[in-house]
Amino acid sequence: QSVLTQPPSASGTPGQRVTISCSGTYSNIGSNSVSWYQQFPGTAPKLLIYYNDQRPSGVPARFSGSKSGTSASLAISGLQSEDEADYYCAAWDDSLNGNVFGIGTKVTVL
Amino acid sequence: EVQLLDSGGGLVQPGGSLRLSCVASGFTFGTFAMTWVRQAPGKGLQWVSGISGSADNKWFADSVKGRFDISRDSSKNTVYLQMSTLRVEDTAIYYCAKSNGYNYVGHFDYWGQGTLVTVSS
Numbered sequence: 001q002s003v004l005t006q007p008p009s010a011s012g013t014p015g016q017r018v019t020i021s022c023s024g025t026y027s028n029i030g031s032n033s034v035s036w037y038q039q040f041p042g043t044a045p046k047l048l049i050y051y052n053d054q055r056p057s058g059v060p061a062r063f064s065g066s067k068s069g070t071s072a073s074l075a076i077s078g079l080q081s082e083d084e085a086d087y088y089c090a091a092w093d094d095s096l097n098g099n100v101f102g103i104g105t106k107v108t109v110l
Numbered sequence: 111e112v113q114l115l116d117s118g119g120g121l122v123q124p125g126g127s128l129r130l131s132c133v134a135s136g137f138t139f140g141t142f143a144m145t146w147v148r149q150a151p152g153k154g155l156q157w158v159s160g161i162s163g164s165a166d167n168k169w170f171a172d173s174v175k176g177r178f179d180i181s182r183d184s185s186k187n188t189v190y191l192q193m194s195t196l197r198v199e200d201t202a203i204y205y206c207a208k209s210n211g212y213n214y215v216g217h218f219d220y221w222g223q224g225t226l227v228t229v230s231s
Binding site: 002033035037039044045046047050051056086088090092096097098099100101102103104 | 145147154155156157160169170171172205210214215216217218219220221222223224
């Protein structure tokens with residue numbers, strides 16, 4: 001059971017907007033920044049969003065992040081077939097004195 | 111270009127030991143914390159351990175505390191994960207990752223390709 005709660009799956013048709021939620025507590029999301037990672041099967045994860053809403057260079061603008069209180073979300077606007085992947089949220093947890101990940105959300109493009 | 115090359119994985123019996131290595135290049139190694147993250151077959155990501163840029167601070171997940179140790183050698187631009195008293199549930203792909211900060215874990219902006227550890231009799 002992960003400390004951060006994500007839905008196991010999400011889906012949409014090409015061009016749609018898909019949102020993935022990540023719920024935590026005061027000791028993790030409530031007190032620290034959230035990052036998001038994208039992972040394709042058989043490959044290493046890739047940083048997608050950091051500091052809640054910042055995109056590394058090279059990440060398309062259709063990916064955006066937000067945070068409010070003890071929850072965060074990742075939005076994919078204008079969903080594309082190449083966005084089909086697993087997405088993980090992560091944050092430092094002050095109580096555990098360690099980093100925690102969500103269980104991951106598998107995004108399917110219908 | 112930042113590169114992280116993980117190695118050292120393999121098959122080990124329960125109770126055994128293994129040392130993973132991660133050779134880094136393309137950035138000033140000593141100014142960033144480094145981290146290990148693992149992924150069991152068909153499962154999600156799990157943070158394992160982190161070490162500050164100076165090696166003065168180390169952090170461990172509860173599931174590996176007392177069994178795993180992390181270290182770094184700045185002369186070789188290498189971070190290590192020494193794993194002992196291995197359990198079947200430690201079976202996973204282990205990824206080395208670069209943290210964005212010096213004395214904290216932060217987020218992970220670059221990842222190695224991963225090395226597979228299989229614990230089985």
